[in-house]
Amino acid sequence: MKTVTLPIELTLDKHMFTSLYYYQSTKELAKQQIKLTKNVFSFLIDGQKEVFTNNSSFLIENSSFLLMKSGHCLMTEKLSSIHKNYKSVLLFFSNEEILQFIQKFDIKTSNSSVPQSAYSFQYDQFIKNYVNSLVDISRLSPSIQKKMIRTKFEEIMIYLVETNGTGFINSMMTHQSNSFQNFLSVVENNKLRKMTLKELAFLSNMSVSTFKREFEKHFHQSPSKWFLDKRLEHSAFMLKNNAKRPSEIYQEIGYENLSNFIYAFKTKFGVTPKQYQLD
16 A cells, blocks of 8 residues: 655645645545654545544544644545535644744643644634635635745634643644554554554554564564454453344454354354353
8 A cells, every 4th residue: 555645745845834735536545544744734624534543543524623743644535425525625734833833822831631643623613714714725826825824824723722722732742752652552542443464553653574573572462363352352342231232243343244253252252242142
């Protein structure tokens, strides 16, 4: 799978700290590997977006927007059921721009919140009007855009600070320097999801061979065996506590068919899922 590097591959001016892009597509995108070299606001206008980072995941429609830190993520884009297209406005900005914002407006930050790689915010009328203004600006000449974008960046940042506090700013300025902690975060946050080793390695910023080596060194099991055990343990929990039938959960934990799930469950627990549920 090809890795897409943004905003570089959008042919935006790489020397600009802040840049704007109005993105439209009629093709769906499934778990594309994205490398963000800058932070980005992703204002969804039409369609659906799913994002996985090293420590968070989001599924949003056009009632929400995302703030994403530079780094690696997996992204899925689905077309709207009505208009059959996907639209969003992307506002890219650098860490230098955040520092200048903090200094200019004397923003008081703290390290009390847990750092996240992405945040989701709900649209309100102000945000809707703001996004419409970004669409209008995106249609202007590059020279005019360049003069206006920093002001628009400051505008959304001021609004989010006043309505949501400064926690998201703290996360944007926190560097993920510990590669091992990043690796553990990826594993723990995705242990119940259907992800390939290549996808998990990408989120960990590792090669597949390095990921497997680090995994076996820390967990003393192969990734496939460890993830299988975690999903089977979760299926046992759902059978006991959610009163779900085996036929309702096998796909949720990553099995293609019911018979394979029953066989794996019996191998681990010594009884079939139904027998386990009735015991």
